[in-house]
Every structure is written in structure tokens, then in C-alpha cells.
Amino acid sequence: MDEKREPRRRNPAKTQARILEAAFELYSSQGYAKTGIREVAERAGVATSLVVRYFGTKATLFEESLVRALYAQGFFVRSKENFGEEMARLVIGDEEARIPAMMVLAIADPESRAIAQKVTQQIVLRSLAEWLGPPEAETRALAMLALMNGFTIQTRHLRTGDVPSETVRWFARSLQAIVDEGDAPAG
Template sequence: MSDSSEPKRPARQRDAERTRAAILTAARTLFSTRGFAQTGVREVAELAGVNSALVGRYFGSKQGLFRATLEVIDITPALHGDRRRFGRDMVGAFFDTPEAPGPLAMMLLSAADPEAHAASVESLQKKVITPLARWLGPPDGEGRAIRLSILWNGFLTSWKLLPLQGLSGARLTATRRWLEAETQAIVDEGAV
């Protein structure tokens, strides 16, 4: 009897992982297009193709689901490359990212809700500013990490979320080179 139950456990585990991933994908899509307040658990479940009770089972609440969607934010992989190419590599990641719903859109559209706003600020600090500040080191690693975040968020907002007319073609190429250089200059402020 134990032999027949063993194959079922891995199948259930895979289904659970698949269900959780489907819920997160649906939630990211809705949070990044509608915001936190305008997204309901039932809508997330419907888009994911699951029963809405599963959202509560996996994430506890809509707030727990929102926090889980923010887990995609992680700058640490970018910190393992060549420091001298960080500007080019980091900006390249912005341009190479598919048109998938992004965490910046989720955070901006959810800023009106105090709990979602707090979760966004906490995630940005924990997943971007703190590791980037450690990596940058003295002088003023945290200040430089904050300036980089301002620079990148401003660019991404102007390019993707509130697109400026004319930021395409040759202008976009020139802006990319500028963003690479400015990013690298902030990184290099600590170089001796």
C-alpha cells in the first residue's frame, strides 16, 4: 500500500507548485495593471484557473499574496558580475526583460493602499537598497544605492509606465548609453 501512495505525493507536490505559480502569475498581472485595491482574490483565482479558496490556502490573504508577488525583486544576481561592467549589464537587463508585468508597476499602482505601500517600500529596501548598498560599500553605499534606485525607477517609469513620446529609436539608444554611464559613475564613486 505504501508503494501506491509514494508516486502520488510527488504528483501532488508538482500540482501544488504549479498552482502556486499560476496564482502568482495571475496576481502579478492584475496587480501590475489594476493595482492592489482594484484586484480581488476571486479575479486572481479566475485568471489562474483555480478555486479562490486556494489563494487563501497558499498565501493566507490578499496582502500575503501581494507580498509574495514582490519576491521576484532580487538584485543579488546582478551583483555577481564584473563591477566595471555593472552599468552596461544592469541597464541591459532592463532592455532584455520581456514585456511581462513588472514589480515597479505593481508598487506604483498599489501605493494608495497603506498596507500594500508598506510592503512595497519594505521589499524595495530589503531586496534592492540593502544588498546594493553592501555591494557598493563605502563611501556612502546606502546613499549611492538610493541614487541608483531613483535613476532606474525614473527611467523605467518614463519608458514603460508613463511613456514619454519620442523615447524610441535613436533617442532610446542615446538614453540607454546615458543611463549605463550614469549607473557606472555612481558605482565608481567608491573606487580608489
């Protein structure tokens, strides 16, 4: 006798999260142009049709995976005190370089570059400027982002071996100076 099997219940939120994580892993390691929807589906353990159902296009999947990663890291809710030291530890750590890597790899393709520019302008810089506050919040946000991206690329992707501790301390102090500029008394 054949037993009737209970239909497997889907959990759309968990499935979408798996797809976004798989997409982020692939986009941050091999770039937009070399990552296909089928490959993302395979990495997530789902049918390609589910990726298309939930995200529609490769461009939408790229954008949503990038935005999700940014908010998952919690960059915009960290304490201002010791921010520089905390960011230096994270950048030198194992996982944090994936977001800058994804952004750098996005530059190679016009479609992903446009998405990365939009996310940088509308989410990253705007949120960072709001978090930093006056004076000159947008200028300080851009300086911080340039410093973080440049340091990450140089130390994580172009350098071999450990980063000297003096360099890490310089990076931490430089970031903290940008943050603390908003707390300086006027005059």
C-alpha cells in the same frame, strides 16, 4: 462499467508559483486595489480557496509576489562589470518594467504602499547596498534605485516611441558610475 480514475496529484510548489506569477501580472498591470483574490485564482487556473490556503490574505499575496519577482530577476547577483549597460538593456526591453510598475501602482493604496515601502527598505535597498559595498553604500543604493525607477517610469510609461540611444547610453553610464564609485581608490 465505470473506470476508477486515478486521483490527480497536486504539486503545491508549482501551484504556488502559478498563483504568484498570476498575482504579479495583475498587480503590475492594474494595481493592488483593482486586483482581487478571485481574479488571481482565475488567472492562475486554481480555486480561490487554494489562493487563500497558500497565502491567506491579499496583502501577503502581494508581498510574496513582489519579493519573488525581485529575486527571480537576479538583480542582486549580477556582475558589477558592465552593470550599467546590462540594466539599460533590461529596462528598455519588454519585461523588466513590471517591477517598477507594480511599485508605482502600489503607492495608490495605503496597504500596498506600506508593503512596497517595507520590501524596498528590508530587501531592495539593503541587498543593493550590500552588493555595492562601501563607501556610502546606502546612499549609492538609494541613488541607483531612484535613477532606475525614474528612468523606467519616464521611458516605459510616460513616453511614446523609442528612447533615443544617447539617453540609454547616459542611463547606462550613470548607473555604472554609481557602481564604480565603490571600486575607486581611496583618497
